[in-house]
Amino acid sequence: MSEGNIAADQLRLLIERIERLEEEKRGIADDIKDVYLEAKATGYDVKTIRAVVRLRKLEKHVRQEAEALLETYKNALGLE
Template sequence: MDDTTAPSDSYRVTADELRQFIERFERLEQEKKDIADQQKEVMAEAKGRGYDTKVMRKVIALRKREPDDIAE
């Protein structure tokens, strides 16, 4: 093996790894968009059935918080 192929192989591995990270990130971005669309659909369905979506969002925000924070 001569020394000229080593940097090329190293570069190829690094480029492949970088591409994998980027593709993984892009897939996650797409999944995040899909989930946001599904959340909008759920809120639209709830609104269509007569629920107040502003109140629902407030309840969801409160449920995310720690019980100690809510008591304060």
């Protein structure tokens, strides 16, 4: 095998792996959508659930800083 064939084979394999992972990602996205629909059907507010999921991804100190800043902005705008 020449180096060109080896490189082409390696490239093809990488692309095929990416394509498989993209397909899996679409499947997972569909599953997540289904869970949100189930939550909505059960009576939960999906927008709030999405906000909670985003908050849970943050480290505690980052979340606390963001919440403090939000409170500061709300107070400045008289939203309390």
